[in-house]
Amino acid sequence: MSAGVELDGVTVRFGNFTAVNNANLNIKGGEFFSFLGPSGCGKTTILRTVSGFLDPSAGHVRIGGQDMAGIGPNKRPTALIFQNLALFPLMSVADNITYGLRVRGLSRADRDKRATELLELIALPGQGQKLVSELSGGQKQRVAIARALAVEPQVLLLDEPLSALDLKLRQHMRNELRAIQQRVGITFIYITHDQGEALTMSDRIAVMSDGVIEQVADGKSVYDSPETAFVASFVGENNPFPGKVASASGDSAIIETPFGKLRGLNPKKLKAGDNAILFVRPESLKLGKGPDGSTFATPVLNAAFEGNMTHVFMKGAGKKNITVTVGRHGGTAIPASGENGTVHYDPALGLVLPEGKMARE
Amino acid sequence: MSSRALAFLVPAIVILAFWLMSRWEARQGHDPTHKSFFERNGTVLGIAFVGLVAFWTLFLVTLPYLYMVVESFHPRLPPAKRGGPEDIATIAQYTSFFVNPTDGAWNTTHMYAFVYTIVVSAAVTFINLCICYPLAYYMAQSGTTQKVRLLMLGLIVPYWVNEILRAFSIRLLLASKGLINQGLMGIGITDAPIDFLGNNTGMWVGLSYANLLIMIFPLYNAIESLDKNQIEAARDLGAPWWKIHRDVVIPYAKPGIASGCTMVFMLAAGSLAAPLFLGGPRTLWFTSIVYDFFFQAFNWPRGSAYAFILLAACIAFVMFMLRLFKVKLGEAIR
Numbered sequence: 227m228s229a230g231v232e233l234d235g236v237t238v239r240f241g242n243f244t245a246v247n248n249a250n251l252n253i254k255g256g257e258f259f260s261f262l263g264p265s266g267c268g269k270t271t272i273l274r275t276v277s278g279f280l281d282p283s284a285g286h287v288r289i290g291g292q293d294m295a296g297i298g299p300n301k302r303p304t305a306l307i308f309q310n311l312a313l314f315p316l317m318s319v320a321d322n323i324t325y326g327l328r329v330r331g332l333s334r335a336d337r338d339k340r341a342t343e344l345l346e347l348i349a350l351p352g353q354g355q356k357l358v359s360e361l362s363g364g365q366k367q368r369v370a371i372a373r374a375l376a377v378e379p380q381v382l383l384l385d386e387p388l389s390a391l392d393l394k395l396r397q398h399m400r401n402e403l404r405a406i407q408q409r410v411g412i413t414f415i416y417i418t419h420d421q422g423e424a425l426t427m428s429d430r431i432a433v434m435s436d437g438v439i440e441q442v443a444d445g446k447s448v449y450d451s452p453e454t455a456f457v458a459s460f461v462g463e464n465n466p467f468p469g470k471v472a473s474a475s476g477d478s479a480i481i482e483t484p485f486g487k488l489r490g491l492n493p494k495k496l497k498a499g500d501n502a503i504l505f506v507r508p509e510s511l512k513l514g515k516g517p518d519g520s521t522f523a524t525p526v527l528n529a530a531f532e533g534n535m536t537h538v539f540m541k542g543a544g545k546k547n548i549t550v551t552v553g554r555h556g557g558t559a560i561p562a563s564g565e566n567g568t569v570h571y572d573p574a575l576g577l578v579l580p581e582g583k584m585a586r587e
Numbered sequence: 588m589s590s591r592a593l594a595f596l597v598p599a600i601v602i603l604a605f606w607l608m609s610r611w612e613a614r615q616g617h618d619p620t621h622k623s624f625f626e627r628n629g630t631v632l633g634i635a636f637v638g639l640v641a642f643w644t645l646f647l648v649t650l651p652y653l654y655m656v657v658e659s660f661h662p663r664l665p666p667a668k669r670g671g672p673e674d675i676a677t678i679a680q681y682t683s684f685f686v687n688p689t690d691g692a693w694n695t696t697h698m699y700a701f702v703y704t705i706v707v708s709a710a711v712t713f714i715n716l717c718i719c720y721p722l723a724y725y726m727a728q729s730g731t732t733q734k735v736r737l738l739m740l741g742l743i744v745p746y747w748v749n750e751i752l753r754a755f756s757i758r759l760l761l762a763s764k765g766l767i768n769q770g771l772m773g774i775g776i777t778d779a780p781i782d783f784l785g786n787n788t789g790m791w792v793g794l795s796y797a798n799l800l801i802m803i804f805p806l807y808n809a810i811e812s813l814d815k816n817q818i819e820a821a822r823d824l825g826a827p828w829w830k831i832h833r834d835v836v837i838p839y840a841k842p843g844i845a846s847g848c849t850m851v852f853m854l855a856a857g858s859l860a861a862p863l864f865l866g867g868p869r870t871l872w873f874t875s876i877v878y879d880f881f882f883q884a885f886n887w888p889r890g891s892a893y894a895f896i897l898l899a900a901c902i903a904f905v906m907f908m909l910r911l912f913k914v915k916l917g918e919a920i921r
């Protein structure tokens with residue numbers, strides 16, 4: 227069975243410091259939901275609030291429609307997978323997996339039966355008698371998942387469980403996690419600061435920054451239609467062109483930047499005179515001349531050949547360089563370092579957003 | 588110079604020498620890069636250090652013990668007869684523990700005192716464990732830094748006072764005109780003062796209190812290194828607090844518990860001040876008997892034999908308990 231999780235104005239303070247500020251969310255039952263944000267933005271804090279280790283300073287957490295105030299972590303229908311897994315080193319793999327059943331008073335025989343099933347599920351059959359220290363990183367990972375699933379939670383909470391693994395294993399475990407989630411059908415709330423993880427696995431993503439939820443949407447929307455400067459700069463690579471809105475008409479706007487007047491979509495309905503940032507992704511920028519209002523020129527600094535593509539770094543207005551990603555068989559030749567390069571883009575792929583906090587590089 | 592004066596003088600000289608050398612080294616300024624022992628101290632000083640430590644362990648620790656072993660297998664003789672024809676190897680000192688040499692009856696007094704000492708020490712160890720485990724857990728896992736520091740200070744400061752003075756201060760508290768009896772009578776719980784010292788309450792309190800720190804620190808060390816997430820993981824999986832302790836904290840802290848218990852048991856069984864000053868008049872503590880053989884009866888052979896009986900029994904008891912709780916000796920003395 228799965229249950230939805232509702233955050234209703236949840237605020238968590240540590241002394242004067244606000245770690246989570248007025249979070250409002252409705253996570254549906256059976257959803258794979260991710261929190262994505264840089265280190266220290268309050269992701270773990272939210273998860274600990276949902277699992278009951280922290281009480282919100284204000285607001286309510288509801289699981290399956292029921293208010294969780296005053297209900298301890300051992301009484302909630304959630305199971306948490308810790309950032310460092312926190313397996314019990316003195317217990318065997320099978321004892322780890324069935325610990326939650328043991329404290330519920332299940333008999334040895336029932337526990338053994340369940341352990342066998344779960345070891346099957348995580349593809350570690352017959353390894354129940356091993357010690358945790360005898361497992362590889364990915365196997366420990368799976369044992370932690372099995373231990374959490376054993377208590378049949380309605381919501382599984384995962385705190386960056388893949389961060390300790392190497393890249394290959396991480397990619398493998400992504401698929402594995404997604405498959406397990408679809409098999410057991412319960413709500414997964416997944417925390418990560420790795421956008422690749424969030425984008426590939428999740429049904430929906432909440433992007434967080436400094437305790438504030440900036441945007442909640444599916445992966446494609448977060449990438450294609452970011453709503454704030456932070457989301458635009460944090461998710462994927464992006465080139466910011468700060469300036470002032472010169473004119474706005476229909477759903478597009480023209481913004482006065484150090485590279486001249488440039489055009490982009492205006493989803494936030496900014497008006498002339500507003501401070502704004504135009505974002506154009508590196509893969510949307512093309513070398514060569516295009517129509518006026520979406521063409522500019524700036525010196526080429528250097529180029530990095532990456533096999534299937536080449537990143538061309540060009541001088542930006544501020545400290546940050548402009549990156550242009552050129553495909554393997556792109557038309558225009560890349561100008562030599564130091565020469566002026568001309569760049570254009572499709573104005574439908576430029577995005578004018580209100581000025582705001584940007585992600586740290 | 589008498590040999591006894593030498594035994595007191597030599598440690599004093601060694602300590603003074605160490606202190607002077609440490610001062611000298613501090614004056615040289617210390618090098619941040621770590622160097623080997625001899626590099627740091629120079630060959631001459633290094634050899635001197637090693638020599639002194641070797642001297643210490645050999646002459647001041649090992650040899651006296653060996654001397655006592657030898658002594659315990661001798662009959663008790665006046666100095667003039669030592670080495671004479673009557674000075675033969677004998678186990679009479681050991682058998683005298685079981686059978687009285689004077690009348691051939693069972694030596695029930697000493698055997699009773701022996702069992703009493705072991706049982707009380709074991710009980711004191713258990714009481715200390717029960718007191719210290721929650722304290723150590725609080726200090727290691729849930730207390731704020733400030734409160735933990737305060738608590739630690741409160742625990743340590745009384746130990747700056749000499750053991751005998753501490754025993755006497757407890758005696759003052761528990762005496763029939765002491766603070767506690769006055770208080771109890773003041774609020775009307777009792778009419779007459781309770782004889783805390785005569786009924787051995789004082790001895791129990793003294794023995795427990797004297798070994799509190801020795802129990803707390805190994806426990807604290809063990810629990811402190813336990814990952815908080817493991818406690819939370821158990822809680823998240825539905826375990827109530829006592830199951831968390833039973834399944835996660837105590838198994839993890841077992842080596843610390845074992846080493847704390849071992850030390851407290853050994854020290855309690857060997858302690859002299861608390862039973863002497865805080866015990867009832869009829870309480871016979873085995874260590875006091877040993878002490879009396881040495882310094883009252885001047886019967887060193889029998890005193891040595893008794894000391895070794897106690898030592899052997901304590902070691903056997905500790906080994907048995909370690910075996911029972913499946914702790915390796917190496918873990919316990921870590």
Ligand SMILES: Nc1ncnc2c1ncn2[C@@H]1O[C@H](COP(=O)(O)OP(=O)(O)OP(=O)(O)O)[C@@H](O)[C@H]1O
Nearest residue numbers: 240243245263264265266267268269270271272419
């Ligand atoms: N117990 C606490 N007391 C005081 N401040 C805390 C406490 N726990 C967290 N914080 C603060 O709250 C903020 C958010 O912490 P949190 O652990 O939720 O970050 P996170 O998003 O999980 O980061 P990471 O990706 O590094 O794990 C941090 O600035 C942290 O310093």
Ligand SMILES: [Mg+2]
Nearest residue numbers: 269270309385
């Ligand atoms: Mg975290």
